[in-house]
Amino acid sequence: MKLKNLITFQKLIIYLAIVQTIFLCLRYYYPWIYTLFFDEFKASHYIKPNNNYHIIKSVEGFYFRFTIQTIKFITTLILTVTVLLNVTKILAKFEDKLYFEQINISLLIKSGKSLMILSGTLLLLNIIDPGNYFIKSGSMFFIGSLLYVFGSVFKVAFKQKQENDLTI
Amino acid sequence: MKTIKNLKRILEILYYILIGVCVLYSIIFAVFYFFGNTLLSPAYFLALEMSFNTFFSLKMILIPLIISANFILLTIAIYFLRKTIPFFMKSDFYNKDVINLFKKVGNIFVFIGISTIISTLYSTVIIQNLTQKETFSTQFLFVFFSSFNLKSIFSITIGLFFLLFSKILENSKELKQENDLTI
Numbered sequence: 021m022k023l024k025n026l027i028t029f030q031k032l033i034i035y036l037a038i039v040q041t042i043f044l045c046l047r048y049y050y051p052w053i054y055t056l057f058f059d060e061f062k063a064s065h066y067i068k069p070n071n072n073y074h075i076i077k078s079v080e081g082f083y084f085r086f087t088i089q090t091i092k093f094i095t096t097l098i099l100t101v102t103v104l105l106n107v108t109k110i111l112a113k114f115e116d117k118l119y120f121e122q123i124n125i126s127l128l129i130k131s132g133k134s135l136m137i138l139s140g141t142l143l144l145l146n147i148i149d150p151g152n153y154f155i156k157s158g159s160m161f162f163i164g165s166l167l168y169v170f171g172s173v174f175k176v177a178f179k180q181k182q183e184n185d186l187t188i
Numbered sequence: 189m190k191t192i193k194n195l196k197r198i199l200e201i202l203y204y205i206l207i208g209v210c211v212l213y214s215i216i217f218a219v220f221y222f223f224g225n226t227l228l229s230p231a232y233f234l235a236l237e238m239s240f241n242t243f244f245s246l247k248m249i250l251i252p253l254i255i256s257a258n259f260i261l262l263t264i265a266i267y268f269l270r271k272t273i274p275f276f277m278k279s280d281f282y283n284k285d286v287i288n289l290f291k292k293v294g295n296i297f298v299f300i301g302i303s304t305i306i307s308t309l310y311s312t313v314i315i316q317n318l319t320q321k322e323t324f325s326t327q328f329l330f331v332f333f334s335s336f337n338l339k340s341i342f343s344i345t346i347g348l349f350f351l352l353f354s355k356i357l358e359n360s361k362e363l364k365q366e367n368d369l370t371i
């Protein structure tokens with residue numbers, strides 16, 4: 021596959037990932053908002069039943085769990101979408117044949133750090149309030165560390181390129 | 189250099205965990221395959237044997253087979269990634285081996301993502317018998333979109349990223365060679 025086609029395909033997948041992330045985040049958080057206003061949410065309210073979702077407002081500790089779920093929802097939504105948007109920015113630079121640039125390096129490192137922070141936060145929140153979540157912290161940490169290392173590799177390559185340019 | 193060393197450690201831990209899980213699952217499978225009739229209760233063993241020997245045997249085996257194949261492929265991908273680390277440590281990014289290994293890893297991750305989507309779609313549509321005639325279109329659309337889960341999309345994204353990096357390194361290698369010739 022040519023580089024241009026690869027970038028176009030990658031962009032398409034990234035947009036799909038953004039839409040899917042927003043959809044899954046809202047799908048996960050909706051029952052909690054529903055319970056806040058209507059006191060109870062049953063699994064049958066969904067097309068596809070999910071046993072985890074039987075939430076009752078009057079049960080003790082509801083507001084504590086609600087706060088944790090809100091932090092989970094906001095962190096996932098903001099960090100994941102930001103990372104995916106950063107990747108699209110990097111892809112736009114690649115399209116212009118600007119590979120080893122300072123902006124690409126900083127975006128890659130920033131994205132890697134964001135995903136690692138997200139995985140750490142999810143791990144911590146899952147310890148406090150265990151339950152099923154659509155993002156696994158382990159896989160996020162792996163992807164984050166890969167992006168971070170790619171950033172570091174680009175950094176070294178950028179330095180080499182600068183040295184080469186100076187030699188010329 | 190410190191980050192690359194850290195990645196090396198992460199990859200090594202991940203690789204050995206994956207190998208350990210592979211071995212453990214193989215042992216469990218072998219034990220149940222050879223001593224299943226003594227370990228399991230007769231009724232359970234008969235039900236298991238019947239479900240694998242009937243008309244639906246292929247459907248029963250296909251999903252676990254895809255999952256196992258994906259797991260083994262992931263282990264191989266991590267092994268290939270491990271092999272690239274020494275080149276990074278020597279700052280030898282434009283090596284032909286690195287480019288080839290990245291290409292292989294990319295293809296593996298894309299395959300894992302696509303096969304996961306297909307297996308999810310297959311298991312939901314065929315095994316759970318969701319395709320009732322009157323609501324086929326809406327249910328199929330729902331199943332189709334829900335099978336594009338985040339895990340498989342991220343897997344395809346990583347795969348494409350690796351393919352992209354291999355292409356970039358390939359292009360940069362040519363540029364570097366031209367530069368060296370100019371000097």
